[in-house]
Amino acid sequence: MDLRKGLQHTMKKNLEDICFDIEPNTMNYHATSPEIVMTSSFYFDSFKSYSRASHDELNSFMYTRGSNPTTLQLEHKLAQLEGGERCKVFASGMGAISATLFHLLSSNDHVVILNTVYSTTLSFLKFLEQYGVSYTLVNSLDAHAIERAIQKNTRVIYTESPSTQKFEIVDLEVISKIAKNHHIISVIDNTWATPLFQRPLESGFDLVVASCSKYIGGHSDIVCGALIGSKDLVEAIEKSGFVYLGATCSPFTSFLALRGLRTLPLRMKKHSENVVYLIDALKKDPRIQTIYHPYSQQHKLAKQTLEGYGSLLAITLVDKDIEKLECFVNALNEYLLGVSWGGYESMVLPVYKGDNQDSIEKRGLDITHTRLFIGLKNPQILVDDVIQALDCAYGK
Numbered sequence: 381m382d383l384r385k386g387l388q389h390t391m392k393k394n395l396e397d398i399c400f401d402i403e404p405n406t407m408n409y410h411a412t413s414p415e416i417v418m419t420s421s422f423y424f425d426s427f428k429s430y431s432r433a434s435h436d437e438l439n440s441f442m443y444t445r446g447s448n449p450t451t452l453q454l455e456h457k458l459a460q461l462e463g464g465e466r467c468k469v470f471a472s473g474m475g476a477i478s479a480t481l482f483h484l485l486s487s488n489d490h491v492v493i494l495n496t497v498y499s500t501t502l503s504f505l506k507f508l509e510q511y512g513v514s515y516t517l518v519n520s521l522d523a524h525a526i527e528r529a530i531q532k533n534t535r536v537i538y539t540e541s542p543s544t545q546k547f548e549i550v551d552l553e554v555i556s557k558i559a560k561n562h563h564i565i566s567v568i569d570n571t572w573a574t575p576l577f578q579r580p581l582e583s584g585f586d587l588v589v590a591s592c593s594k595y596i597g598g599h600s601d602i603v604c605g606a607l608i609g610s611k612d613l614v615e616a617i618e619k620s621g622f623v624y625l626g627a628t629c630s631p632f633t634s635f636l637a638l639r640g641l642r643t644l645p646l647r648m649k650k651h652s653e654n655v656v657y658l659i660d661a662l663k664k665d666p667r668i669q670t671i672y673h674p675y676s677q678q679h680k681l682a683k684q685t686l687e688g689y690g691s692l693l694a695i696t697l698v699d700k701d702i703e704k705l706e707c708f709v710n711a712l713n714e715y716l717l718g719v720s721w722g723g724y725e726s727m728v729l730p731v732y733k734g735d736n737q738d739s740i741e742k743r744g745l746d747i748t749h750t751r752l753f754i755g756l757k758n759p760q761i762l763v764d765d766v767i768q769a770l771d772c773a774y775g776k
């Protein structure tokens with residue numbers, strides 16, 4: 381049976397329903413909320429059942445480092461949402477990303493990295509160089525440039541769309557076709573858009589990785605990650621990357637992620653509306669040089685590929701003045717200064733940390749490049765706050 385086709389069908393119709401669905405209970409209490417099976421180990425009532433489980437550890441409950449009923453509920457939901465056959469949940473987004481690359485790559489293998497990817501993903505690939513893995517960065521949306529970067533030993537094309545920092549999007553169908561033609565495995569980080577707004581497996585990608593610490597958790601209270609794809613690929617990564625590296629998600633975290641999913645459709649709708657409102661309100665502000673977000677920069681392609689907008693964006697100031705930048709960041713009242721995003725609260729994060737001017741230039745970024753995450757508040761409040769902070773910075 382082509383499970384994926386079946387899932388895609390349900391999914392197109394009922395993405396919201398998948399988020400809202402009550403998880404099956406084993407205890408028959410008719411609990412509306414999923415069970416938190418907080419155990420490390422599972423015991424067996426006979427040698428026979430122990431023996432059966434040991435022969436199929438991936439699909440049995442033996443030890444929570446391998447699998448757990450609460451986490452499995454989350455895996456079922458995320459697989460359905462992304463339209464994949466199987467999902468494995470990890471202790472963090474990086475847990476999922478490192479396990480995937482660890483499994484897929486051997487010495488002398490090569491990776492094509494398309495678009496700017498999450499900085500820790502890139503540093504993990506740098507770390508793998510000591511084991512003989514190499515990579516090429518491609519920052520072009522041109523198919524020929526991608527083809528040119530492919531070598532005989534290229535095993536993986538890894539991308540993030542929209543990209544980290546400049547939020548540029550690529551045409552997923554074009555990329556996955558190139559990968560297929562060269563028998564290369566394609567992997568995409570889908571954290572920004574969530575499966576509600578972008579389903580890369582439907583565009584032909586082999587694997588989706590995501591940080592559930594962001595929108596899926598949705599309340600800034602968990603760190604969690606996921607990998608979704610075909611049964612064969614995900615199981616192979618489970619056997620090596622997941623089991624060996626041991627980035628197991630706590631059942632309690634899985635419970636919080638399931639709770640986050642309940643409101644994901646509502647939150648994403650609001651995030652999407654808020655970010656469009658904010659960009660429309662700020663795009664003519666003479667003190668802002670660029671707003672990096674698909675809605676302002678790649679409107680047409682965004683409309684084709686995304687079903688809504690994530691609310692993480694970046695701006696640069698017209699004046700390349702660190703004092704003004706500092707003033708702007710300090711004057712914001714509605715945006716918390718800190719890393720991460722995806723909760724109800726708005727966040728601000730300048731790339732400038734006080735001493736990293738050189739590395740910012742090397743990365744091709746502006747010294748005033750500042751990330752904003754648009755939370756769930758009334759968007760006019762969030763716009764007014766940016767404007768008053770710019771007034772402050774520009775000495776009005």
Ligand SMILES: *Cc1c(COP(=O)(O)O)cnc(C)c1O
Binds near residue numbers: 472603
């Ligand atoms: C946060 C993030 C990650 C890493 O996820 P963690 O859960 O923090 O390990 C990876 N990719 C993107 C795009 C992210 O925003």
